[in-house]
Amino acid sequence: MKKKKEDMDRVLRDIGENGGFRVPDSYFDELPGRVMEKIRRGEVPASVPVAHKHRRRILSLAAAAVITLLFVTGFLLLQERNRSAREGRATANVTAYLISGDFNEQTLYDFMEEENILPEMSAVTQDDDQIIDYLVNEGVDESLLAELY
């Protein structure tokens, strides 16, 4: 207890009456003149500008904006990764299914429909006879057509 008191007394003695603060040269010579000038100009005492107030606000807003941006970017990246993973999984499933060889057109179609990976189908369908007619008209050899059909 006594030691603490001695510490404090020593510190207070060392720092002097101004507590380590200084004033710019000739500050007190100029202050009355500056105040009188303000009074003559009719300046009402405005609220004192709080030091660094705006700087702090700007920094805070900037920090908030950066944090928001990071969250949004993170969220979008996560979504993109999930989408890629889903597509990758679907492709892998189709490949594995095809490799197994255990499929027919109908089951393949059902599977693709289930996985929502059906390619866009043409609105126009053509039957075999129309195709053959077209090929014959175009002069394709009938023996070759016989081999195909």
Added chain:
Amino acid sequence: MEKYTDKELLSLFSDPATRELAFTRLMEKYQHKLYWHIRRMVISHQDTDDVLQNTFIKVWNHLDSFRGGSELFTWLYRIATNEALTFLKKQKRSSFLPWSGYEQEMEETLESDEYFSGDVIAEKLQKALIRLPEKQRLVFNMKYFDNMKYEEMSKILNTSVGALKASYHHAVKKIEESLSRD
């Protein structure tokens, strides 16, 4: 420069012909004491300058209504104290980053103030003072640095002598603790 008594200053101020002269003399007479009183509270020189100018402008606007019920110095001190506390309140409100404490901001202001000696011991004491509640800091400064009597402080701060003594006692204990810890 001729020294005027408070009574003479008030009398000169009441005459429009000598009003400005009286007020200039009043500022010259009290600016040092008021400056240091404010500076110990708001810490930075720039902020002190703003608060002190506002104090004097308020005094100019209301000196006519000063009836002499208390001493002029007590009245000036009260205005300066109110201005300093209002400034600190605003500063606290504007410090809305939750991770940066108000005391820490004040310490940073102290460290970056070019008109602070930077002496390690002085810095230690000022930081210990910054960590005190405002009322205790005010009482400590007025008692220790301004050598003010409790009765005088009581008039300025509108607080009982007993409460002021308790505040000073708590402040001294906290400063002692802080200095022996750091």
